[in-house]
Amino acid sequence: MLSGVSIVCFAGSYTVAFVLEVTRLLFRSGIRGAAMLGFAGAGLFAHTVFLYHRAVHAAASPLSSERDWYLVAAWLLVGVYLYLTYYHPKTAFGLFVLPLVLGLIGVAAFLADPEPFARGPASRVWGVIHGVSILLAVVAMLVGFAAGLMYLRQSWRLKRKLASHGGLRLPSLEWLQRTNSRALVVSMLMLGLGVLSGIVLNLIRRDDRVPWSDPVVLSTLVMLGWLVVTVGISIFYRPARAGRKVAYLTLMSFVFLVIALGMGLLLDTRHGGQSLPANHKTLSSNTSVNPPTAHCPLPTAHYPLPRAGGLA
């Protein structure tokens, strides 16, 4: 029965949770918190079931398509949202996090390639490391982006000496700044690991290597460079660790992320085994693509989780 769960089911639940978050700005309610958690929780359950079925019934490595990659990123972000909302029910995290979740699901549904990639056993371990680390880097960047937006909104209110709006309660600047800084460091470390594992993957392939000039590879390297510089500045230039500067740095990181993801989605790239014309890729959600036999899972592609039974 649960195999009938579709993207619409959990996207709908998250949308209702988001609408309930928006109503914080309009009126107070004693049951809204429970309803929000209920809808988001139900959505997460459906989301989990959906991903489980995708993983179990995948012809190739489980959850290894571009679409799955976006859906897993959204799934992790919903987990972060539920955790924060459960422990801080009066804080409007959802207003900033749920749009990102819905955006990821939207990209998964309309832009991302649903076809899985076949891969050889030798590259599977590196593929897992590569895919998971890039995924965590992206989730950390999205969390940092949401925290950055909240910081700027909160700082704007406090500078203008406005009393807090009952419905739009946000965390303290200190909490947001700490979250921002940690998100930057985590995303840099994860992205660094992802890039390193991607390089190894590319080197162990015998044929059909992804060129180092591939737009996805280049944009990812630029993004990593930006994060390294950002974290370096934070370490050696103390004012960059405090206040709005950290928020601006995380917002800028998000811009790089969008560029990198956009390149993977819209440009002709061989990264991830893709080599289709751009106009074809934008319609790829219902298109069956036969990928090259070897794979190259750099950033925006997919992460190949091992099937039960081992990584060999």
Next chain:
Amino acid sequence: MKVQVVGCSHHSASIAVRERLAFSPEQTRAALEALRQAFPKVEAVLVSTCNRVELYTATENAAGGPSHRQAAEFLARFHGLESAEIFEYLYQRAGHEAVEHLFAVAASLDSMVVGEPQILAQVKQAYQLATQNESTGPLTHAAFQAAVKVARRVAAETSIHQRRVSVPSVAVADFARQIFERFDDKNTLVIGAGEMAEETLEYLRDEGVHEVTVANRSADRAAELARRWHGRAVPWENLSDALVAADLVIGTTGAEEPVVTLDQFEAVEAARFERPLFVLDLAVPRDFDPAIGDRPGVYLYSIDDLREVCEKNRRRRDKELPAARRIIEQETERFMADMHHRVTGPIIRQLKEGWEKPKEEELWRLWNKLPELDDRARSEIRQSFDRLVNKLLHPPLESLRDESRHGIPHALLDALAKLFQLKD
């Protein structure tokens, strides 16, 4: 059933009167014990805070508890006073009004600063103390537990508790707490020794501040304030260094000119590395150049800024008061209906038992006459009898429930007792 409250509050009595009537926890225990000796069947809770002293009593039968005059005399006598001395300051409410009053007190609608959160904890403490002292019973349990629920409902469905209306409370709750996550690792610098600084420090101490630095032109006054707050005094000449180390600053000097100009602050700023700084300028004229508020990481609030927020909060809170009052009314109606319906419990039980017996007798006769009935048939017949009894009982029980909404339905209870020959 009789629920009653006798007491005084900031509405009816000055602090001098309230002080004379106040009860310490030990006195409360002794008073409840004494009351129980005088009225063995009474349930009682004594609420004593700096703004109110109230004795709540409840009895199943009106005759078992003290009248309001007896309750007033009890309060006076306990403190060695003549009841005439305090009678004019006391109020009394009974039944519906007493319950409504308790709900309003717990929800902080009757407080001096409407919406202040401490009163609910004080009501809960009073109830716990009475329970430990075995002075409570089913009526007070129901009333005080309902009061706590009502207070939570008011807090959840209105923003009354979030609308602070004093300058220090707004400064801390609406601004400082939005900047800092924790205060136990923050340094608070007090410049000057104004009265409002101490009030603000009290709020900050509640949040966890314990590192206080005082700078004053008068070293003695600085030392005195630092001693009271377990902080340290710094020489006036070291103000810049103190500003570098500070996370929160409270300015309360009586200086004619700004104590910290923009130029002075820019010298400090470099050493602070743009660490967030909360500045509460309570001085008139102001101690801080307003341009400092535009510097990155600085959140500067003057007394006028905060008064404006206080006034807005007051207006918003006043707008929410009717909604809070409606909740109190609804919950009081519901509580009273439940209480009245409780009184009808014995009659309902007797009615049900009275019909159960003939039903069982008839079934027994039937089983004897029709021994060939199998278990399934017997079960069906029993269910039919049960349905019949329930349908017959439904109209009188429904009437009892309806009448209970308006008070104890004595006439209906009498009629049912006579009609069905029920014992009292």
